Amino acid sequence: MEPLITIVGATGTGKSKIARDRSGDSLQWRDYQRCVGLDEEPWRIGTFRKESLRLIKEIHSRGKLPILVGGTHYYTQAVLFNDTLVGEGVVEEDQGVEKEQKGIPSDSEMWSILDAPADVMQQKLREVDPAMADRWHPNDARKIRRSLEIYLQTGRPASEIYAEQKRQKQAVAESKHELEAVNGHGTEGAGQLRFPTVLFWVHSEKEKLNSRLDKRVDAMIEQGLLAEARKMWDYIQEKQSQGITVDKTRGVWISIGFKELEPYLNALREGTASEKELEALKQSCIESVKTSTRQYSGKQVRWIRNKLWNALAEADMTHRLYVLDSSDVDDWTRRVTEPSERVVHAFLSNEPFPDPKSLSELARVTLSEKEQQSPSPADDVAKCITCEVCRKTMTSQKQWDIHINGHAHKRALKAAAKRAQREEFLRSRSAPKEDADGSTKDETT
Structure with a gap:
């Protein structure tokens, strides 16, 4: 078995602290960090994934237990799961690195459209992949560029590739239990965890965390x-x-x-x-x-609640996600260290795992909320919808439903109706009226 412990959570919750906590002799902490200089290219997700997997393999080879600590969960998820959607930027970014190493012109050099303004890129994307063009907000240049880049690199619409890979993931999920009986720890298919993994979500009550972040x-x-x-x-x-x-x-x-x-x-x-x-x-x-x-802290939490949870659900692994309550740092040992030690011990000893909801009241509430949510098919597909009254663009059906039922939209509707009535009244006042003798006159004169 090549186990992996993964620690996620919003900034300031104590992810690094729990990683450094000793759980018996099994956890030997060694900090692998690499700072990127101002003159260097920032690490792409493919580079990060490749280097992380190399380090995990090296740690396993020494008989030690690697701990993956992630704040940028987009990158962490690329390490946790076997390659899934090309749209997540893993496959093609690796290809981009190889192109650079071989001296092949970059995509921007080959296709100048990728350096164009967002509206120009979106218009081009609408021509080749209208389904993807409808997904993204007009100002979301990164996602628009990524979808267009996929088409240019593969010759296929990203929406078509998404649909195909979703079917593949569903097929893997259907055969998952049979495969588990064979290899003992899950599947090797797309969307499945790369390693036998337990995940700790270090979480705090919002108000307490915000106060802590300000002091930080x-x-x-x-x-x-x-x-x-x-x-x-x-x-x-x-x-x-x-x-x-x-x-x-x-x-x-x-x-x-x-x-x-x-x-x-x-x-x-x-x-x-x-x-x-x-x-x-x-x-x-x-x-x-x-x-x-x-705001970044809130974004990190939303990623865990939605993206990470959904990925774990598709892999049938939500039972491996444990919420650790770090709201009270003065009670760290009881709330964080001891519960995590129990889970790690069960994980490494191949013993029954504790119920994730049993670790704390925050864990019970947080996980129960996720379990009770029934995902709607409409929520799985991003699609931009523009409210012409409010001049706002929503990026999903869920956002749209919230918007049209909100007070701001209803106030805007009333204001628009009043403007329309006023304009109609002014038009009727200024329109020429016919006299009894058939002649007309302007009422305003």
Whole structure:
């Protein structure tokens, strides 16, 4: 058996802390990290997956237990599961790396459309794959580009590939139990876990976590976050002086911290603001860091609740996801360390697992909510729907249903009806009226 422990959760919940906690002699902590420099290309998901699998294999070869700790769950999921949808960016990004290594022109060089504005790319995508074009929000350039890229690379619409791979995954699921009887730990098919895996979701009550995140940002500021952002800002200025434009839409440049503090750094350079104005701007930028951190935390939780849970459900492995309540860090041993030790012991000893809902009240509520949700077929397929009244675009039927039943939409409908009545009244007032003798006159004159 080549077991794997995976730890997921929102930022600030304590993922790294639990990874470092010792569970007997079985867990030997060794931190594998690699920082990408400002001059380096950011790691693509395919590169991350390949390097992670290499390290997992190396750890297994030493008879140790690897622990995968993930905050960017999009990347973590690519390691956990056998390759599934090409649209998740694994297969084609690997091909892209191979192209670069062989000196073959990149996709952007071969197809300039991939560097076009989002609306231009979406129009092209609508020509070759209208089903995918309807999925994405007009402003979601990354997803539009990805769908168009799949078509250019494979010659097939991404929607067609999705449908085919979904059928394959369903076929694998149907034969899963028979295959388990043969190999003892699941299947090797697409969408199945690569390794015998237990997953810990380190979770906290929202209000307590938000308070903790705000304090964490304050601590980061004290520990030099502004100085680090200044180094990045200086790097951009140096490149600009050399006539080089830094793409701030990818890699480290979109990480939380720099972009929120950039207005303050720009104001420092301009030197026109007073000391009081600079301090106010600085505090405003720090508050923006806190807001972005809280929003990112919520996004991470939504990914686990939806994407990761659905992937585990398709693999019939939701019973391997354990929620650990880290709301009270002062009670860490009882709430996190001890429950995780019991699960790991059962996992490695091939003993019966504890009921995931038995670990805590938060675990019971969180997992019960997911189990009670009956996924709707409409929720599985993204499709953009635009409300012409509110001038807003929703990316799923679920979002659309919420929108049309919301107070904002109903207020907009009433306002639109009043405008229509007023315009009709003004038109009727200004329209020429016929006199008894058959002549007409303008009522407004």
